[in-house]
Amino acid sequence: MNHDYQYTPKNGFSKWLDKRLPLMRFADENLLSFPTPKNLNYFYTFGFILTMCLVTQIITGIVLAMHYVPNTLLAFDSIEHIMRDVNYGWLIRYTHSNGASMFFLAVFIHMFRGLYYGSYKEPREIIWILGVVIFLLMIITGFMGYVLPWGQMSFWGATVITNLVATIPIIGEPVLTLLLGGYSVDNPTLNRFFSLHYLLPFVIFGVVILHIWALHVTGNNNPTGIEVKDSKDTISFHPYYTVKDLFAYIVFLLMFCYFIFYNPNILGHPDNYIEADPMLTPAHIVPEWYLLPFYAILRAVPDKLMGVLLMFGSIVVLFFLPWLDTMKVKSARYRPLYKIFFLLFVVSCLLLGYLGAKAPEGIYLFLSRVSTIYYFAFFLVIMPVLSRIEKPLPMPIGISNPAIDSSVYDSGNGVASGAPSYAMDSVNRH
Amino acid sequence: MNIFKKIFKNNFSFFLVLFIFSGSLNAAEGTTFKNQKPGFSFEGPFGKFDKESLKRGYQVYSEVCSACHGMKQLSFRNLSQPGGPEFSVEKVKAIASGYSIFDGTNEYGEPIERSMALTDRFPKPYGSKDEAKAANNGAYPPDLSLIVKARVDGYNYLYSLLNGYEEEIPEDLDIGDLSYNPWFPGGAIAMYQPLYDESVEYEDGTIATIDQMSYDVTNFLAWAAEPTMEERKKLGFTVMGFLFIFLILMYLSVNKLFKDVH
Numbered sequence: 001m002n003h004d005y006q007y008t009p010k011n012g013f014s015k016w017l018d019k020r021l022p023l024m025r026f027a028d029e030n031l032l033s034f035p036t037p038k039n040l041n042y043f044y045t046f047g048f049i050l051t052m053c054l055v056t057q058i059i060t061g062i063v064l065a066m067h068y069v070p071n072t073l074l075a076f077d078s079i080e081h082i083m084r085d086v087n088y089g090w091l092i093r094y095t096h097s098n099g100a101s102m103f104f105l106a107v108f109i110h111m112f113r114g115l116y117y118g119s120y121k122e123p124r125e126i127i128w129i130l131g132v133v134i135f136l137l138m139i140i141t142g143f144m145g146y147v148l149p150w151g152q153m154s155f156w157g158a159t160v161i162t163n164l165v166a167t168i169p170i171i172g173e174p175v176l177t178l179l180l181g182g183y184s185v186d187n188p189t190l191n192r193f194f195s196l197h198y199l200l201p202f203v204i205f206g207v208v209i210l211h212i213w214a215l216h217v218t219g220n221n222n223p224t225g226i227e228v229k230d231s232k233d234t235i236s237f238h239p240y241y242t243v244k245d246l247f248a249y250i251v252f253l254l255m256f257c258y259f260i261f262y263n264p265n266i267l268g269h270p271d272n273y274i275e276a277d278p279m280l281t282p283a284h285i286v287p288e289w290y291l292l293p294f295y296a297i298l299r300a301v302p303d304k305l306m307g308v309l310l311m312f313g314s315i316v317v318l319f320f321l322p323w324l325d326t327m328k329v330k331s332a333r334y335r336p337l338y339k340i341f342f343l344l345f346v347v348s349c350l351l352l353g354y355l356g357a358k359a360p361e362g363i364y365l366f367l368s369r370v371s372t373i374y375y376f377a378f379f380l381v382i383m384p385v386l387s388r389i390e391k392p393l394p395m396p397i398g399i400s401n402p403a404i405d406s407s408v409y410d411s412g413n414g415v416a417s418g419a420p421s422y423a424m425d426s427v428n429r430h
Numbered sequence: 431m432n433i434f435k436k437i438f439k440n441n442f443s444f445f446l447v448l449f450i451f452s453g454s455l456n457a458a459e460g461t462t463f464k465n466q467k468p469g470f471s472f473e474g475p476f477g478k479f480d481k482e483s484l485k486r487g488y489q490v491y492s493e494v495c496s497a498c499h500g501m502k503q504l505s506f507r508n509l510s511q512p513g514g515p516e517f518s519v520e521k522v523k524a525i526a527s528g529y530s531i532f533d534g535t536n537e538y539g540e541p542i543e544r545s546m547a548l549t550d551r552f553p554k555p556y557g558s559k560d561e562a563k564a565a566n567n568g569a570y571p572p573d574l575s576l577i578v579k580a581r582v583d584g585y586n587y588l589y590s591l592l593n594g595y596e597e598e599i600p601e602d603l604d605i606g607d608l609s610y611n612p613w614f615p616g617g618a619i620a621m622y623q624p625l626y627d628e629s630v631e632y633e634d635g636t637i638a639t640i641d642q643m644s645y646d647v648t649n650f651l652a653w654a655a656e657p658t659m660e661e662r663k664k665l666g667f668t669v670m671g672f673l674f675i676f677l678i679l680m681y682l683s684v685n686k687l688f689k690d691v692h
Binding site: 090094240254260 | 576662667
């Protein structure tokens with residue numbers, strides 16, 4: 001990283017401030033001059049896009065909470081009040097409801113990117129783990145938010161998902177009662193879900209700060225997976241990545257706007273425009289699209305408890321990624337086998353998403369099982385095995401030096417010669 | 431550096447995910463038949479409601495549907511709002527005053543009956559859900575405020591349903607006291623055929639065929655489910671136009687900035 005650069009206060013006020021609260025220094029070091037690899041592609045803009053998603057959700061959510069009534073008798077009508085009578089209420093609500101989908105779309109791409117370029121590997125394990133924590137919090141927040149409009153899918157989705165807790169032996173039932181505030185989904189459930197739905201985004205915000213903090217300690221990974229060696233490999237965050245991120249964000253916003261303004265209900269379920277009726281079960285209970293892969297895993301297993309465990313396991317396994325994939329070469333660019341298995345993994349996730357919306361029977365059930373097995377095998381079998389047997393492709397010496405690093409090429413195995421040795425190598429060569 | 435080409439190359443999977451999800455989501459539950467698509471003026475990014483059709487549609491609702499179906503999210507004032515049927519305020523006042531409501535009590539505690547005003551909600555056809563069920567073969571006639579958004583392929587489905595009652599019942603189908611409508615899931619529907627030729631006499635002289643009335647009332651219900659649709663599409667055009675210009679400027683900026691980064 002660039003250690004030559006130092007922040008120097010320019011005028012009297014900033015000098016005065018710098019001695020008391022080095023706010024400008026902090027902003028300069030972390031936002032403006034922060035050294036960033038110069039070869040980041042557009043997949044690396046999703047961190048910024050996700051930050052904007054969170055901010056959008058919080059702002060629209062706060063305004064919605066001014067008009068929404070968390071009461072089973074009034075909730076549904078209060079949403080319609082927002083849609084019809086509140087000034088630009090429709091805009092705020094459609095932004096919030098589609099914003100959740102956009103948030104998840106962006107987070108999936110962000111996570112697949114991390115998986116592809118090995119961004120969870122040493123020294124970035126904590127960044128990845130914090131990211132999984134954020135993802136888990138997002139799922140909980142999104143699920144609770146979907147309950148608030150108190151439509152048919154809200155009610156029945158909440159009933160199905162909360163009942164999963166009851167499958168846990170001994171403590172299941174009492175925990176469920178605590179969660180629901182009674183014996184079934186009702187007014188107390190709606191009240192606590194609303195309260196938690198308001199709280200959790202701020203918790204997410206806190207973890208996001210830790211996530212970025214950890215990122216700024218190690219610096220960014222990059223598409224080559226080769227660590228930054230000197231200032232030739234980096235450019236300052238501003239203006240390069242502020243502008244590039246903003247450009248990507250506008251492309252993202254245009255797509256977001258298409259949904260808000262021209263197809264605002266396509267990502268939701270029509271049944272949620274029917275007020276919740278505890279006496280009438282919908283033909284198919286499906287969660288929001290972003291939870292469908294997990295729903296497919298749940299239903300792929302014949303045993304209910306095992307299904308629940310596997311569903312949670314599918315996220316828990318992500319925490320252990322840095323220790324399941326021990327291959328020192330980070331980027332899939334230089335891992336021909338991993339690249340293939342990774343693409344299959346993406347396919348299995350998309351397939352699980354598709355199957356989550358289908359009834360679990362016949363070919364759909366069979367495919368769900370195959371995809372579920374592959375999902376877990378990818379992490380628990382393929383990753384550890386590939387770490388041992390895969391021969392990485394010849395790698396360049398550094399981000400700015402395309403010459404092949406012959407030491408790696410000769411040894412042929414990324415495990416034997418770790419990343420630090422590349423660094424040594426390139427220094428010697430200079 | 432050709433950024434657009436690069437974006438597409440890099441983010442191909444991103445668009446793929448988008449495409450897959452936007453297409454397949456609501457295709458899950460279909461009706462018995464493929465819905466008829468008569469083509470509505472409000473479809474498409476620049477679509478607007480046909481005001482004359484909305485006016486006729488309101489007439490069909492108030493003279494036929496409202497006997498059993500409420501529209502609790504709608505107030506009379508909505509009928510004169512921009513983006514809707516846009517009846518004149520005088521006309522809406524006259525319509526509202528034709529209905530009465532018990533509102534509050536006098537000094538003896540007796541309920542006061544008054545005629546409805548612009549600010550009142552549409553009148554309810556039944557006092558309670560049980561009363562509604564008792565009067566309708568045990569089936570509750572759903573509130574129509576959001577019916578277009580609450581059904582898959584909402585307006586095409588409604589149009590097909592209203593226009594699709596058939597006298598001849600397939601031999602293998604036992605519908606009991608119900609009516610046969612192939613567009614209703616399962617085919618047996620509790621609602622009797624509501625529309626017949628000349629069920630209403632249109633104020634503007636349009637001939638009231640079943641097809642015409644189905645079309646008009648579907649238009650009206652589509653507006654009722656989403657009265658801010660015209661405003662939404664109009665604002666969307668402005669916002670996206672602005673973003674597009676912004677996008678071009680940012681494209682040029684990125685290009686210029688990264689020209690010397692190798």
